[in-house]
Amino acid sequence: MSDRYLTMAKTFFGTSHPLFNAFGVEVEEVGKGRAAMSLSCRPALCDRHGGLHRGVVVTLLDTNCGLAIFSRLGDMRPIATIDLRVDFIRPVPAGEGIYSEVECYAVRGDIAYVRGQGCAYSDHNLLATVFGSFAVGTLGPAFDSAMKGEGKV
Amino acid sequence: MALNKAQKEMLENTPFVEFLGLEALTSDEGFSCRLCFREQHIGNPLLRTFHGGILASFAEITAALYLMESLNLVEEPLCSSMTFDYLRPAFAGTIRAEPCIVRAGRRFVVVSVDVYLDKTLVSIGRFIYSR
Numbered sequence: 001m002s003d004r005y006l007t008m009a010k011t012f013f014g015t016s017h018p019l020f021n022a023f024g025v026e027v028e029e030v031g032k033g034r035a036a037m038s039l040s041c042r043p044a045l046c047d048r049h050g051g052l053h054r055g056v057v058v059t060l061l062d063t064n065c066g067l068a069i070f071s072r073l074g075d076m077r078p079i080a081t082i083d084l085r086v087d088f089i090r091p092v093p094a095g096e097g098i099y100s101e102v103e104c105y106a107v108r109g110d111i112a113y114v115r116g117q118g119c120a121y122s123d124h125n126l127l128a129t130v131f132g133s134f135a136v137g138t139l140g141p142a143f144d145s146a147m148k149g150e151g152k153v
Numbered sequence: 154m155a156l157n158k159a160q161k162e163m164l165e166n167t168p169f170v171e172f173l174g175l176e177a178l179t180s181d182e183g184f185s186c187r188l189c190f191r192e193q194h195i196g197n198p199l200l201r202t203f204h205g206g207i208l209a210s211f212a213e214i215t216a217a218l219y220l221m222e223s224l225n226l227v228e229e230p231l232c233s234s235m236t237f238d239y240l241r242p243a244f245a246g247t248i249r250a251e252p253c254i255v256r257a258g259r260r261f262v263v264v265s266v267d268v269y270l271d272k273t274l275v276s277i278g279r280f281i282y283s284r
Contacts, residue, residue: 018192019204022172044172053169054232055210062206078197080239081205087234139242140200 005074006030009067012076012143013037023056025063033072033104037064038121040097050094054128057098057118058086061130064102065114069134072104072112076144077137079112084132090125097121102130110136155179159221163229167214175211177218184222184252186215190245203243209235212250212266212278219252220262220282230262230282243268243275260284 009030015021023045028036039052039060047053062084070076092098102116111133118128156164156177164170164177173194176187188194188211196204213232220230248270255263261283268276 017198018195019207022193044168046168048163048166048229053167053210055169055173055206055213058209058213058235059204059206062204062209078199080197080242081237083236083238084205084209085234085236086209088232091231140197143197143199 005071008076008144009035009070013063013067019059020063023059025060027067028099030067030071033068034101035064035067035071036099036101037067038097038099040121041092041095046094047091049091051092051096052098054088054091057088057092057128058084060098060100061086061102061116061118061128062132064100064116065104065130065132065134068102068104068114068116069112069136070143072107073136075142077142078140079134079136080138082111082133082135084130087129088127089129090127092127093120098127099124107136112136157222159227159229160218163218163221169210170214173207173211173214175214184219186211186218186250187247188250189247195245197242200242201245203245203248205237205239208239208243208248208268208276209237209278211248212237212268212276213280215250216252216264216266216278216280217282220254220264223254224257224262224284230284232280233283234281235278237276237278239276241273241275243270246270248275255279
């Protein structure tokens with residue numbers, strides 16, 4: 001995938017998006033139906049033990065699934081999660097960040113299939129796995145249409 | 154019905170619960186939770202829908218709180234896995250989560266949670282906890 005695409009993904013998943021900004025989501029890599037993202041520990045997003053909350057893990061993985069699909073499609077057509085399964089292998093250690101990697105391994109008709117995982121940022125210990133399917137070409141304008149219009153890409 | 158001590162502690166001491174703005178509701182009709190839309194919940198900024206991860210988090214926290222009450226747990230239960238079906242877009246508004254214990258076995262408990270936007274069912278989650 002081109003640098004242009006990484007720039008576009010970084011723009012969409014960057015600070016202009018209120019949730020990704022609040023979470024501090026970073027795009028690490030995008031290309032060939034795969035994407036990697038990360039976020040570091042922020043106190044507001046933690047559970048009572050000072051580790052990132054399970055809900056933050058799910059949110060990052062769901063977001064990362066979307067980026068992997070955009071990479072496979074080669075554009076940012078609107079997509080929507082159909083279903084998502086997340087297994088929580090171990091809680092996020094206190095103060096630890098998360099590094100996630102998702103692959104869009106198939107697209108059939110209007111459905112894209114993804115699988116991936118979230119690991120501890122520092123030692124790559126497995127924290128959670130994800131499987132899901134997404135509807136492609138759903139309601140609303142393409143995510144990259146607004147950015148193209150603004151001349152950001 | 155009022156919230157018990159363990160539930161109150163979890164609500165008050167979990168920063169992410171505050172970030173979400175989740176409210177627990179107790180009434181004679183049963184336990185449920187409510188979440189009013191905030192900008193930081195946004196998934197699709199063009200349609201202004203709740204992010205799928207926010208919906209799942211909201212439902213999972215509801216399930217955990219409900220278990221603490223139903224099974225008289227003093228500690229927050231550990232969720233080992235979740236499956237979530239997104240049935241309709243959840244547009245910005247106030248959503249409500251209604252939990253139900255599918256089975257409380259000796260080792261595992263399965264909880265299902267229905268999430269409504271107004272009176273429309275927008276998603277269903279199933280959460281497995283080990284005890």
